[in-house]
Amino acid sequence: MLSIQKKFIKVALALGFLFILFFPIYANAQEQSIQHQIRESQSGETVKLRKGEYKESIVIDKPIHLVGDENVTLIQKGSNPTITINSNNVKIENFNIKHLDTGSKSPAIFINGDNNYLKNIQIDTNSYGIQLDEANYNILSYLNISGDENELIKNRQHGIDLWKSHYNIIHDTTIDHVQDGIYIERSNEIKVYNNTVYQSRYGYHLMFTNNTILEENESYENISGMMIMGTDGTIVKHNILKYNQENVQSLGLLLFDTVNSTITENNIVNNRIGVFIEDASNNKLALNNVQGNYIGIQFKGAENNNIFNNSFVANVVQGQAKESSHNNTNQNYWGDHFGLDITGDKISNLTYKVDPFFLNITNEYPPFQLLFQSPGMVFLEQLIHTPVEQQLIDQSPLMENPLISSNNQSINQVPILLFCISLLIVSILIIYLGVKSNEKI
Structure with a gap:
């Protein structure tokens, strides 16, 4: 009997040990469900995620702070958004999202709430990265969306x-590698700054918005x-738009049906078309560097725009205007204007006319692009004039680049001046020595 009791005690102890051993695993499994932790949390509470992969789609319907680290990955489960935010004042940060269901059109993160904050999130998606639907006063920062x-x-x-x-x-x-990097439609007072978009369709796409700011992107x-x-x-300011050449109609910047915009201090370089202004009016473009594009600036159906103090350098065709009027250019x-400043006001007294002859003839006969700036093409351009209404005219072109300070321009001219003086001195010495030699003979 005693031996039976001892055996029973041993079995009970073993079972107790196993219960104690495996109970924490059961608790950890509960903790590894993010949705469970959200349900158990109180409004305003911080939910910290342990490192690991979580295969689930979650809904946040209360104001909490959800935080992980670089070792936390949330993997989409089903066709719903990986994260749905249906609350205000939610903060999520520091984890990875893999939203890779090929049959899903839902976004990785869907927001329908106000005053939410997203930070330090890596999103790999086969669909949308983040969608905001009637969601206001949210901040999205330090994200990577591929x-x-x-x-x-x-x-x-x-x-x-x-939206x-x-x-x-x-x-x-x-x-990177999306359709449009940042798409904003019927949304007002949006600020977009310090972002980068590459290898997509359009970097930044605005549709029917008011008072949007695009700065330093x-x-x-x-x-x-x-x-x-x-x-x-x-407002478009201090942006870099470069090497957008993936299509014959590629653009650095398009203003279409746009009014009262201010486009200043941007670098628009090495695009198919630098700036295209179509059916747009009362816009201001100033202090922009438009360089190395096939077409520098193009107008179509544009009126009453103010284009001044910009730099157009090394564009194959500096500009063209069609069906446009009353634009101040x-x-x-x-860069290709040989000006003459009689009065010393740094404004040329010679008018600069942008003749799009080369553009027109290459549109009709593309192989002629090989003849750019050839003597024959230059002769044809002088012989066959483009209609005045297609020419872009600057009545008072600048003698100096407004994007380079006068001090820098003066400094750059000093070596040239010294070189010229040196050549003059050497020439005088050669002539003098030659004369002396002849006298001796």
């Missing part, structure tokens, strides 16, 4: 998509850098 580089651009979705969402801020975010190797359409009061710097 689409499927093997997918055709037309089949991709946007990196960040805003009727106002007063949002997007900054310090990198987006970069867009490169896209079909087009910035597409600004149907907007009022847009005076006092710009043109």
Whole structure:
């Protein structure tokens, strides 16, 4: 009997040990469900995620702070958004999202709430990165959103998509291989700054927005850098739009049906078309560097725009105007203009005319592009004049580049001046010594 009791005690102890051993594993399994932790949390509480992979799609419906680290990965489960935010004052940061269901058109993160904050999130997606739907006063920062580089651009979705969402801020975010990097439609008072978009369709795409600010962003190797359409009061400042050449109609910057925009101090370089202004009016473009594009600036159906103090250098065709009128294009710097300043006011007394003859003839006969600046092409350009209404005219072109300070220009001219003086002195010495030699003979 005693031996039976001892055996029973041993079995009980073993079972107790196993219970104690495995109970924490059960608790950890509960903790590894993010949705469970959200349900158990209180409003305003911080939910810290342990490192690991979580295969689930979650819904946040209360104001909490969800935080992980670089070792936390949330993997989409099903066709719903990986994260849905249906609350205000939610903060999520520091983890990775893999939203790779090929049959899903849902975004990795869907936001329908106000005053939410997203930071330090890496998103790999076959669909949208982040969608805001009637969501206001949100901040999206320090994000990385990557689409499927093997997918055709037309089949991709946007990196960040805003619909009727106002007063949002997007900054310090990198987006690649999507359709449009940042797409904003019918949303007002949006600030977009310090972002980079590359290898996508359009870097930044505005549709029917008011008072949007695009500042210190970069867009490169896209079909087009910035597409600004149907907007009022847009500010575009200190952006870099470069190497957007993926299509015959690639653009650095498009202003279409846009009014009252201010475009200043941007670098628009090495694009198919630098700036295209179409059906747009009352916009100001100043102090922009438009360089190395096939076409520098092009107008179509544009009226009453003010283009001044810009630098147009090394563009194959500096500009063209079609069906456009009352645009002020005076006092710009043109790299190929040989000016004459009689009065010393740093403004040329010779008018500069941008004749798009080469553009017109190569549009009709593309192989003629090989003859750029050849003597025959120059002769034809002088012989066959483009209609005046297609010419872009600067009545008072600048003698100096406004983007280079006068001090720098003076400094740059000093070596040239010294070289010329040296040549003059050497020439005088040669002549003098030659005369002396002849006298001796």
